Amino acid sequence: MARRYLHPLAVPAALLSAGVLAFEICLMRLLLAASWHHFAFVVLSVALLSFGASGTFLTIARIPLLRRAHTAIPVLFVCTAVAMPLAVTLAGRISIEARFLPAILWQQIGHWMLYWMVLGVPLFAGATATGLVLMHGADAVASLYAANLLGSGIGALLAPVLMPVVPPQWLGHACSVPALAGCALLMRGVAPAAARFILPVIGAAAVAACTIVLPPRVGGDPWKFSAHLQRLADQGSAARLAVRYSPRSTIELYRSDTFHDLPLLAGTQSPPPLDAIVIDGHLAGWLLRIGSIEQAAFLDDSMIAATYALAPRAPRVLLAGETGCANVWLAARRGARRIDVVQSDPGITAIIGGRPPQEGAAVLHLPQVRIVHADPRHFVEHRGDEYDLIQLVTLESAPAGGGGMAGLAQDYLITVEGLAACLRRLAPEGVLVAARGIQNPPRDNLKLLATLMAALRTTGVVRPEDHLVVFRDFQWVCTVVSRRPWSDAHVDAVRALCRDRQLTPVWYRGIRADELNQPDALPSPPGSKGDWYHYAVAALAGAGADRFIRDWPFDIRPPTDDRPFFRDFCRLWAVNAMRRAMGEMWLTRTETAFLFVCAAAVVIAVAGLALIVVPLALAGDVRRQRGKAATAVYFSAIGLAYMLLETMAMTRMSHLVGDALYAASVTICSFLIFSSIGSALAGRLHTAASRCALIAVLAVPAAALLFTMFQPAITAPAARGPLAMRCAVAAIAIAPAAILMGIPMPLGLRRLHENNAPLIPWAWGVNGFASVLAAPLAMVISMTGGFVWTGLLAVLMYVVAATVAVVQRQCRQSCSGAVGNRV
């Protein structure tokens, strides 16, 4: 039974853990700025790999470290604090590229591996310090572990607080402060008093010196838009006007006379001067430097303007995900009586609002415009009104093949359920508009068509093809969906539009073969005059729709809330066909996101085995012990299950909270804090550890299933409430399962401590390895089959752990019975 006192190492350990976990989450922010995605699953895996490697190191070096624990622990605290900013600075100087080119593939992979190794160093140092604390305070391991979890939970809350106020390149410095504070607290028993602060001061001085010698910077992918902006700025052709930081993003506004790239224009007028809105280095939209509706006349020639002819007059317009306001000007020009602009990041509105009215800000003050800061899907489902025209602005880009890391992004608006929610918001004569660039071979627009048709079917439509109008030019495809079947008058209007604007019709009710594929011809299916988009609508409307989707060389299955990866098009079986056809260039034509995840899973698994499992298995103390296999199965199963359930909960809570980043923070924080409560409770349980562990691992899947079944009912009433309430309800929904999930680990360790203590490092190691593998594995499973399979695998793992616990308990009982008989 643990003594009831606050261990002197508890608070410093909590502070260190807070700093380490805040750093871990800030790495996701850093990667958003430096690369194309936050790579959360890789960050988690690198973190856990570092933790596991530290376990291996502690196993090998535990005797000398424990002998000098009073020195080693503070030194490790300082090393962690110094390593954080240094790692960010060094990583910023490594060029990482998310677009892999055959000619320099190995060089690019090498840079990535070096990047992760550098960022893993502070996590390794922090984990080593934490592990040494747990080993040194073994008599109070449960409360120290609880302090570790609690501190980690606080760190998860600290990160979103830091990110709006601290630029990404300085986040390492900010996260080092708790570690230095923890070191100062460690030394509070040291005399003389002046000596207490020597180490923290040395640490702070080291951080300052590194900062002066190597100023921190984010670095970045040289192929991002931000790199192009830097090149223009270097020659004096571009300048940054404003910048804002938030947990979600870094938003910048740039000006250059060379900006003209407004999409979907199709006329003879050039756009006016533009300012570029850049989010995390990516071009997010254009701010037209105009001050009145009259100056936006050139937009009348755009492809989107054509869709207003198919909507009711003076429409009520919803622009989902609008960033640059061009569509707002267009809606105003088309006589919209209300324009709701839904944008999840208030920083965009703020940065536009900071401009003079004649340079674009006037659009925010048009009387019919209402700006709503909300997730578009959340808004459509819970807060929207009825609209005559809904434009899916988030889709308006022209991605080329090799969708790259965009395939990892989860988009809950462009799912069957999300589009069905949009359709339900339409007035009876309303239209839904989506435009997207043309790719070769087609994929994006086919997936969009399949998703729209599936969404129409869920709203009760029998012939979705009668509700579609599709037209294009040589670069863009525009799809317009109506709640009602298109009338003959509308079809005639579409014909006239295509003729007058030189657009190519793709699909409408009654389209003739001689209308197809001109004036902009695209490759046709064999024996057909139309293009592949026309062919696809016909196929998706017929009995062979499933086969069409299955046989397409890209993944065009309609995304669902369970598998919300619209921009992931990878088909593994098509990779071979691409390689045979394209040779080296196959990599640029295949969607790399899923391949990146698979490769990351393999590399992480190999690294985990090499750094954690194999060294531990070969360590003398461990090698000689019996029960390694059962220990490995139990601890790896609970490690895998914990991370898989956490990943699944994160996505579920995204729906409720309506913000992916806050949902991630709330989920991680809740799991850590409530698990720490569970761990602390585990330390107070007097019953045999094995029995308690068995109960816990059986209770968790039950709680998870109950969570899955009842979570929508529990959380739905809060969906309309403010963000804080939604976060609180999310935390409460997670609490029961999370508390139970905090029990198996310390109880299992206690059981080992009682029966086979030398296996404790082995248990830590395999648990760490399983946790490392869980993050990319969760991504692979969810991108393939959906998050529900992730949850099911987690439940299965708990069942496996329960089975092992039962078998071990019975073995022990029969062994002790046999000994008793002999005695």
Place this chain on the structure above:
Amino acid sequence: MSGIFRRCAGAAVVVAAVVVYIAMGLAGGGGAGPPDRPAATRPATGPWADWRGPVPKSAAQRVAERRRMVESQIARPWDGRQPVADERVIGAMLAVPRHAFVPADLQARAYDDTPLPIGHGQTISQPYIVALMTEALNVKPGDKVLEIGTGSGYQAAVLAHLTPHVYSVEIIEPLAKRAGAALEAEGYDTVKVRNADGYFGWKEHAPFDAIIVTCAAGHLPPPLWEQLKPGGRIVVPIGGVFEVQRLVVIAKTEDGKRRSHTITDVRFVPMTGHIERR
């Protein structure tokens, strides 16, 4: 304890070997070679490729490389893709020293069937794509050609073999200077290179018979359309920075209307799961 150290030493050797391998990759060069090609025609690739022999190569070696490039990638492609048939284009591809427009650290891959990064966020296109674009432009002797996006200058050099009137615009100043210097060094004095915003074309030399736009915008720039003669054509390679997915050839009819068609190098038949080169 000595056992542990032995094992750690062994692990250290393995780790060191991996680091050396990665360092070789970081030193440059390397990629997976195309599968299932006969050894005689398959170029040596991968991290060991640069160890075949010293660089730079002799002029005769480079000529031989160009012949192999044209033979296996353009005129009679090894993988069954649609060959480039225009003899003038083939002659131009044989004549232009591609390696003169490729950075020093990628000289060994100058004639490989792949785009190469040239710095400043740009690439030099795959030789086949350059040939395809040149053929699509359908340049006749004496035609006036405008290129938007000089990049390395290689495409401009190829065009210079078809017509003496080549005008090229590059927005990135260091690239414009470097391309201009490379063109001058190789004797392409007829090519005019200008550091400017290509969106507005080159009004002083308009109208043009053909325009090639290597940096596709979100729309067809109206100034370029105005500077194109009736009967002329614009070629726009559309795709990511490392790849060209398709070439869009936009023709301006005599009455000023637009007609376009797409040239791709990949054909697929989804119902059979078959993907092949055109």
